[in-house]
Amino acid sequence: MIRLEKIGKRYDLGEVEVAALTDVSLRIERGEYISVMGPSGSGKSTFMHIVGLLDVPSEGSYFLEDVEITQLPDKEQARIRNRHFGFIFQSFNLFSELSAIENVMLPMGYAGMGRGDRRKRAAELLEQVDLSDRAYHLPTMMSGGEQQRVAIARSLALKPDLILADEPTGNLPSDRGAEIMAILEGLNQEGVTIVMVTHDDDLGRRARRCIRVRDGRVAQDGGERDGGAAA
Ligand SMILES: Nc1ncnc2c1ncn2[C@@H]1O[C@H](COP(=O)(O)OP(=O)(O)OP(=O)(O)O)[C@@H](O)[C@H]1O
Ligand SMILES: [Mg+2]
Numbered sequence: 001m002i003r004l005e006k007i008g009k010r011y012d013l014g015e016v017e018v019a020a021l022t023d024v025s026l027r028i029e030r031g032e033y034i035s036v037m038g039p040s041g042s043g044k045s046t047f048m049h050i051v052g053l054l055d056v057p058s059e060g061s062y063f064l065e066d067v068e069i070t071q072l073p074d075k076e077q078a079r080i081r082n083r084h085f086g087f088i089f090q091s092f093n094l095f096s097e098l099s100a101i102e103n104v105m106l107p108m109g110y111a112g113m114g115r116g117d118r119r120k121r122a123a124e125l126l127e128q129v130d131l132s133d134r135a136y137h138l139p140t141m142m143s144g145g146e147q148q149r150v151a152i153a154r155s156l157a158l159k160p161d162l163i164l165a166d167e168p169t170g171n172l173p174s175d176r177g178a179e180i181m182a183i184l185e186g187l188n189q190e191g192v193t194i195v196m197v198t199h200d201d202d203l204g205r206r207a208r209r210c211i212r213v214r215d216g217r218v219a220q221d222g223g224e225r226d227g228g229a230a231a
Contacts (some may be wrong), residue, residue, distance in 0.1 A: 001049065001162070001193060002028040005062035009046050009216075020046040023217045024060070028195065030161070033188045035204040036197045038213035044197045045166055047213065051195065052164045053081045080108060086155030090167040092147040094139040100150045101126060101135040107157045125153035129183060145176030152183055163187065165196040169203065181206065 009021040020044045028034065028051070036044050049055035050062070053069065062069045101222060104122035113121070119211045126135050129149035139147050148168060155163060165184065169177030181203060189196045198204050212220040 001030045001065065003063040003066075004051075005061045005063070007050060007057045007062065009050060009055070010058045010111075020217050021050070021057070024216075024218055026211070026218060026221060028162075028193065030193055031188070031191055033185070033194050033207045034195045034196075034210060034211060035207035036195060036208045036211045036213060037199070037201075037204045038219070042213045043216040046216075048164050048195065048197060049164050052085050053077045053085060054087075070212035081216070083106065083158060084161045086158075086163040088148070088151050088155050088163065088165040088168045090170040092139070092144075092151040094147055094150055094154075096139050099136045099138055100131060100142065100146075100153075103139070103150055104154045104157060107154060111158055113122050115213055121157065125156055126150070128156070129153045143176075145172050145179060147170060148176075149183070152180065156187070160192065162193045162195065165194065167197050167199065170199065177203070 004027075005025050007021060008019070008026040011018040011020060024047065036042055036047060046055070046092070050057050053062075057070065064080065069080070072080075095106070098106070101119065101122045104125055105118040108121060110120040123132070123135065126132050129152055131146060131149055134142055134146055134150075137146075139150070142150070148171075152168075163184065169180050169183070171181065177200075184194055184196065185206070194207075196203075196207065204210050209222045210220070211218055211222075
């Protein structure tokens with residue numbers, strides 16, 4: 001599905017240059033469930049932003065289904081991002097003035113779906129994350145776990161092939177985190193590719209493949225579990 005070749009990301013801060021990612025080459029196959037782990041500042045979020053086409057690499061090539069994405073115009077990259085990728089972040093990034101259902105409807109509006117269809121699909125998605133009874137709540141009226149489930153429902157709005165989750169359980173107590181994991185793992189069983197950053201060793205080990213990042217480099221890829229992980 002995705003192939004990265006010698007991807008690097010540098011930030012030029014005038015006096016100093018920060019190498020957030022260096023020489024990252026790997027493949028992500030359709031249907032994989034991957035965890036990304038590593039110390040704070042090691043480049044995990046940078047990696048997720050680049051894979052998600054939210055940020056451009058300073059060097060290297062990014063292929064999606066053998067098409068080199070980095071060569072495509074921004075508009076085309078944005079279209080791919082909206083149609084094929086779903087994002088879940090540590091802080092839920094919900095619009096505080098919109099209700100749960102309106103937040104979920106938002107990406108469908110950008111994609112040009114009619115209002116009736118948007119509302120119907122959003123209601124189905126909220127049911128999928130067990131929040132039908134919170135559809136008209138504002139984010140401030142919901143718990144952290146509920147807000148994260150709204151964010152998941154929203155990320156599923158356009159049926160993504162790939163979900164990029166950056167510490168999706170980071171702000172949640174462990175029982176709430178387990179609910180989020182169960183939703184993500186259920187999606188993976190339905191064939192959605194999942195890449196998830198986590199600080200939690202137990203959660204990280206649930207993934208079939210664990211990528212360990214250190215100082216902006218891939219220090220280890222797979223091989224964490226008994227019998228070895230699929231690479
Ligand atoms: N916009 C930026 N400008 C300059 N440096 C940046 C920028 N964004 C990130 N960095 C640096 O790049 C490195 C990698 O950051 P990144 O956010 O990818 O780390 P991370 O592994 O996600 O950390 P955490 O676990 O704390 O979220 C860090 O040293 C960070 O300071
Ligand atoms: Mg991060």
